[in-house]
Amino acid sequence: MKHLLSIADLSADDIHRLLELTDHMVEISGRPIPKVPALRGKNVVSLFFEDSTRTRTSFDTAAKRLSADTMNFAVSSSSVSKGESLRDTIETIAAMGVDAFVVRHRSSGAPEMITRWTNASIINAGDGWHQHPTQALLDCYTIRTGLNRRDGFDGLRIAIVGDIRHSRVARSNVQAFAALGAHVTLVAPPTLLPPSLEGWPVEISHDLDALLPELDVIYLLRVQRERMEEALLPSLHEYSLLYGLTEARAARLAPHALVMHPGPMNRGVEMVADPGELPGSVILNQVTNGVAVRMAVLFWLLGSGADLSEAP
Ligand code: CP
Numbered sequence: 001m002k003h004l005l006s007i008a009d010l011s012a013d014d015i016h017r018l019l020e021l022t023d024h025m026v027e028i029s030g031r032p033i034p035k036v037p038a039l040r041g042k043n044v045v046s047l048f049f050e051d052s053t054r055t056r057t058s059f060d061t062a063a064k065r066l067s068a069d070t071m072n073f074a075v076s077s078s079s080v081s082k083g084e085s086l087r088d089t090i091e092t093i094a095a096m097g098v099d100a101f102v103v104r105h106r107s108s109g110a111p112e113m114i115t116r117w118t119n120a121s122i123i124n125a126g127d128g129w130h131q132h133p134t135q136a137l138l139d140c141y142t143i144r145t146g147l148n149r150r151d152g153f154d155g156l157r158i159a160i161v162g163d164i165r166h167s168r169v170a171r172s173n174v175q176a177f178a179a180l181g182a183h184v185t186l187v188a189p190p191t192l193l194p195p196s197l198e199g200w201p202v203e204i205s206h207d208l209d210a211l212l213p214e215l216d217v218i219y220l221l222r223v224q225r226e227r228m229e230e231a232l233l234p235s236l237h238e239y240s241l242l243y244g245l246t247e248a249r250a251a252r253l254a255p256h257a258l259v260m261h262p263g264p265m266n267r268g269v270e271m272v273a274d275p276g277e278l279p280g281s282v283i284l285n286q287v288t289n290g291v292a293v294r295m296a297v298l299f300w301l302l303g304s305g306a307d308l309s310e311a312p
Pocket of ligand 1: 054056262
């Protein structure tokens with residue numbers, strides 16, 4: 001496989017093998033010197049046309065731990081501000097010798113389009129409302145370790161709560177969680193659901209409180225005010241009253257249940273309780289696991305031999 005554009009590119013077996021490879025990357029990351037020569041001589045370029053804290057820095061760290069060379073492209077100080085097109089930008093940077101582009105773009109489909117203009121591997125780091133496949137993989141890894149589910153998610157009940165409509169994380173995670181066998185419920189006001197859910201392997205609920213005691217994982221999404229072109233919510237306060245994770249709601253979760261959020265979070269909106277005070281919160285584990293998962297993806301796409309069973 002040359003590119004990672006969507007979770008739909010992966011079979012359930014592929015996801016399992018990437019998560020097993022991530023175990024090796026976690027081991028490497030725990031060494032006193034967390035660095036191996038697996039990708040020496042490879043050049044990984046981060047092209048972020050949208051802001052990012054976690055994804056950008058974790059890909060950069062992952063590439064460095066595998067000894068790849070890295071180049072960070074800052075859109076605001078590039079010739080994009082002079083009107084250079086996406087295609088010209090890609091072809092220009094590719095001419096310097098690039099093995100992989102890690103791409104975030106506000107337009108759904110931009111990473112797929114870029115595959116036509118370069119021979120480098122393209123990794124989708126989030127495109128519009130469409131996909132964020134490495135987020136889904138790191139979330140699967142966090143659940144797999146947090147609930148000791150190495151063999152899959154059969155029987156697990158996962159609720160994804162909030163702004164499903166604008167969420168590439170929801171689209172990726174539903175596919176990944178369902179591929180591993182989980183039962184997924186989307187919980188949101190009707191205005192924050194996609195116009196059509198045909199083909200989504202999910203149930204829908206508008207009643208978070210009724211679901212709480214049954215859940216193994218509650219996955220909160222950020223309310224994406226910047227992507228809302230119309231008033232889809234009466235007010236953030238009302239949203240928070242019905243769907244925000246308060247301390248009282250968290251107390252009704254099963255003791256083993258995990259609380260997850262991809263970040264960045266709106267405190268006081270979808271996350272009312274202090275996540276640092278919630279025993280089930282694995283939000284910072286998600287961030288930590290993001291580095292190892294992205295090491296696995298880079299090794300999988302760029303590693304010589306490209307056999308997933310070959311840990312570096
Ligand atoms: N979860 C996520 O994609 O976060 P960033 O926008 O900080 O990369």
